[in-house]
Amino acid sequence: MAAQQTCYCPVDDLLDLLAKEYTLAIIGLLADGGTKRHSEIADALSVNSSSAFADRLSALTEAGLLERTSYDEVPPHVEYSLTTRGREFERRLRPLLQWVTQETG
Amino acid sequence: MAAQQTCYCPVDDLLDLLAKEYTLAIIGLLADGGTKRHSEIADALSVNSSSAFADRLSALTEAGLLERTSYDEVPPHVEYSLTTRGREFERRLRPLLQWVTQETG
DNA sequence: CGGGATCCTAATTGATACTG
DNA sequence: CAGTATCAATTAGGATCCCG
Numbered sequence: 001m002a003a004q005q006t007c008y009c010p011v012d013d014l015l016d017l018l019a020k021e022y023t024l025a026i027i028g029l030l031a032d033g034g035t036k037r038h039s040e041i042a043d044a045l046s047v048n049s050s051s052a053f054a055d056r057l058s059a060l061t062e063a064g065l066l067e068r069t070s071y072d073e074v075p076p077h078v079e080y081s082l083t084t085r086g087r088e089f090e091r092r093l094r095p096l097l098q099w100v101t102q103e104t105g
Numbered sequence: 106m107a108a109q110q111t112c113y114c115p116v117d118d119l120l121d122l123l124a125k126e127y128t129l130a131i132i133g134l135l136a137d138g139g140t141k142r143h144s145e146i147a148d149a150l151s152v153n154s155s156s157a158f159a160d161r162l163s164a165l166t167e168a169g170l171l172e173r174t175s176y177d178e179v180p181p182h183v184e185y186s187l188t189t190r191g192r193e194f195e196r197r198l199r200p201l202l203q204w205v206t207q208e209t210g
Numbered sequence: 211c212g213g214g215a216t217c218c219t220a221a222t223t224g225a226t227a228c229t230g
Numbered sequence: 231c232a233g234t235a236t237c238a239a240t241t242a243g244g245a246t247c248c249c250g
Contacts (some may be wrong), residue, residue: 049225
């Protein structure tokens with residue numbers, strides 16, 4: 001299994017990530033191209049495991065799907081949004097999810 | 106989270122399944138519409154955990170993506186192929202996977 | 211041959227507490 | 231506020247044995 005230069009992470013890794021809690025919800029929440037704070041996202045998702053949630057945010061960022069912007073302020077202020085890659089990914093994911101939930105096929 | 110009549114399994118369940126070992130490989134192996142025996146698939150996938158592998162086959166069957174055909178013979182003979190639903194699913198999955206591996210976007 | 215049952219180990223999650 | 235650290239509880243995976 002050779003790593004490809006053109007790919008941020010292998011298929012299986014990305015699927016693992018997708019299947020974990022919060023991941024899909026985070027992508028869905030930012031799908032409109034908007035930017036949201038850590039706490040906004042956590043709030044909207046009724047997160048109850050802050051460590052798992054933080055894991056997802058950083059994993060998605062490392063995968064190149066999320067962009068993380070932190071402002072040097074007190075208190076801290078960090079925002080997340082989908083990257084171009086993230087939006088492209090979401091676009092390709094959507095038909096699959098719609099089919100699974102609606103069985104429109 | 107209400108179950109929908111039209112859907113064999115909720116999104117999260119299917120994603121969980123997809124992220125587990127062998128699942129994606131099984132779907133990929135049968136993507137051409139062919140039919141293969143349990144042992145053929147296991148062989149092609151270099152399976153080393155027969156229990157996990159059997160779990161995937163039955164989970165995919167329960168999800169309505171695989172069709173299981175067993176012949177009343179000794180020794181037993183069981184074949185698997187993608188259902189119509191399974192092929193439709195694979196079709197919608199493919200662009201996503203291709204993008205992830207090739208970054209053609 | 212196909213696969214269920216069991217036992218054990220490794221990885222994830224959930225919850226709580228803590229820090230810059 | 232945005233995480234990190236920690237630990238108990240779940241869950242997945244690997245190996246083995248056995249049955250129809």
